Amino acid sequence: MNELSSDLEPHYATVLARNPGETEFHQAVAEVLESLAPVVRKHPDYLHHAVIERLCEPERQLIFRVPWTDDQGRVQINRAFRVEFNSALGPYKGGLRFHPSVYLGIVKFLGFEQIFKNALTGLPIGGGKGGSDFDPKGRSDNEVMRFCQSLMTELYRHLGEYTDVPAGDIGVGEREIGYLFGQYKRITNRYESGVLTGKGLAYGGSQVRREATGYGTVFFTEQMLASTGSSLSGRRVVVSGSGNVAIYAAQKAAELGAQVVACSDSSGYVVDEAGLDLALLKQVKEVDRARLTAYAAERGSARFVAGGSVWDVPCEVALPCATQNELDDAAALKLVENGVLAVAEGANMPCTPDAVRLFQERSVLFAPGKAANAGGVATSSLEMQQNASRDSWSFEHTEQRLHEIMVGVHERCASAADEYGSPGNYVAGANISSFIQVADAMLALGVV
Numbered sequence: 001m002n003e004l005s006s007d008l009e010p011h012y013a014t015v016l017a018r019n020p021g022e023t024e025f026h027q028a029v030a031e032v033l034e035s036l037a038p039v040v041r042k043h044p045d046y047l048h049h050a051v052i053e054r055l056c057e058p059e060r061q062l063i064f065r066v067p068w069t070d071d072q073g074r075v076q077i078n079r080a081f082r083v084e085f086n087s088a089l090g091p092y093k094g095g096l097r098f099h100p101s102v103y104l105g106i107v108k109f110l111g112f113e114q115i116f117k118n119a120l121t122g123l124p125i126g127g128g129k130g131g132s133d134f135d136p137k138g139r140s141d142n143e144v145m146r147f148c149q150s151l152m153t154e155l156y157r158h159l160g161e162y163t164d165v166p167a168g169d170i171g172v173g174e175r176e177i178g179y180l181f182g183q184y185k186r187i188t189n190r191y192e193s194g195v196l197t198g199k200g201l202a203y204g205g206s207q208v209r210r211e212a213t214g215y216g217t218v219f220f221t222e223q224m225l226a227s228t229g230s231s232l233s234g235r236r237v238v239v240s241g242s243g244n245v246a247i248y249a250a251q252k253a254a255e256l257g258a259q260v261v262a263c264s265d266s267s268g269y270v271v272d273e274a275g276l277d278l279a280l281l282k283q284v285k286e287v288d289r290a291r292l293t294a295y296a297a298e299r300g301s302a303r304f305v306a307g308g309s310v311w312d313v314p315c316e317v318a319l320p321c322a323t324q325n326e327l328d329d330a331a332a333l334k335l336v337e338n339g340v341l342a343v344a345e346g347a348n349m350p351c352t353p354d355a356v357r358l359f360q361e362r363s364v365l366f367a368p369g370k371a372a373n374a375g376g377v378a379t380s381s382l383e384m385q386q387n388a389s390r391d392s393w394s395f396e397h398t399e400q401r402l403h404e405i406m407v408g409v410h411e412r413c414a415s416a417a418d419e420y421g422s423p424g425n426y427v428a429g430a431n432i433s434s435f436i437q438v439a440d441a442m443l444a445l446g447v448v
């Protein structure tokens with residue numbers, strides 16, 4: 001990491017001491033603190049009122065056992081988490097992740113990022129995150145349903161449309177949200193639509209929520225390119241991952257005239273010089289829940305590469321949309337050597353700190369996840385708005401709102417970066433703009 005100013009270093013040391021072994025959380029905190037030296041110099045009140053210490057300590061952390069029975073009748077035990085990080089701006093809002101790698105440090109990194117991301121949207125939502133080390137891969141629908149029901153049997157008491165509103169993330173899509181909402185409804189005897197977002201359209205979901213994170217990432221990329229007089233049209237694009245964010249980032253980039261030539265999953269990547277066939281990709285990933293090898297087997301122009309790095313594929317725009325720390329300095333160097341112009345994080349913290357530094361040193365436009373992927377949570381907030389007013393908006397209207405929100409996120413980042421002496425630095429701009437908003441709300445609310 002870069003050196004921290006003497007004002008901020010002790011706060012980071014405290015985070016390390018109080019949260020041992022939670023390396024992803026340390027990384028997320030360091031990345032924010034690195035941007036804040038000019039802010040605390042200008043506003044020493046933030047230090048006097050311990051805003052940073054308070055921000056780094058979640059308001060509430062829940063850890064609980066999730067027992068369930070598999071299809072063979074064996075009892076399985078998983079561990080689940082919900083970290084309610086900060087509610088200065090609104091109810092805790094952030095997804096649930098089901099992946100075997102989930103532990104407290106991952107949930108805290110995601111929850112911490114979420115506070116700032118949600119502030120950047122300009123909408124009234126606080127930050128939280130949750131998940132479980134449950135691995136949905138290879139599990140039947142019935143197993144997934146029993147797991148979701150067991151998890152909600154504990155989690156429901158902590159949720160509420162004015163308290164804490166989860167959504168999806170890795171391994172949690174419409175199927176899982178449906179099972180979770182069904183169990184919440186049954187236990188509480190309330191049709192409280194606004195308690196979960198990412199719902200299906202049949203029961204209170206919002207148009208564009210499924211597409212929102214990927215679309216928003218591309219809208220942000222478009223704004224970044226436009227600020228240098230460029231655009232996505234005709235650009236060669238590579239995405240990583242082939243899940244919810246990756247698929248809809250690829251779709252919007254293609255709609256805007258880009259050629260999306262590669263994507264990946266945890267087994268390897270496909271290169272398709274004819275441009276990804278998105279209908280086939282959706283069939284393989286969303287319907288069949290299969291591996292990318294199935295895509296390559298169906299598509300003559302595609303080649304599957306087992307295990308390698310998707311960032312070896314030359315491109316002008318790179319959209320990492322899989323998982324944290326998937327793009328390291330070696331991958332960043334390869335992208336730079338191949339002439340990359342812009343990188344936008346569709347995933348949360350997919351680029352390592354060394355990779356981010358390299359992009360910035362080599363004048364590659366770089367959008368951090370808390371700005372670039374904020375369209376997902378923003379549209380979740382629009383879903384809450386529709387649920388609260390018992391309304392349902394058209395696709396066109398909702399996409400228009402998402403576009404306006406992403407233009408606003410870009411504007412907030414760019415103007416804070418200018419004001420605090422780092423023009424063009426979206427990392428600094430995103431951290432500074434969102435920190436000030438949350439910190440001012442915390443000061444106004446007193447020591448709570």
Ligand code: NDP
Nearest residue numbers: 169170171213241242243244245265266322323347348376
């Ligand atoms: P999905 O589960 O739909 O897809 C995840 C994709 O990433 C899959 O292709 C998966 O491959 C791949 N992947 C996951 N973990 C790993 C790993 N350890 N190594 C290699 N590949 C991996 O998740 P989402 O698309 O929803 O989420 C992707 C990222 O976007 C995450 O960082 C998430 O936090 C972030 N995000 C998501 C939002 C949303 O609205 N869904 C909102 C904002 C951010 P495989 O299937 O082989 O595991």
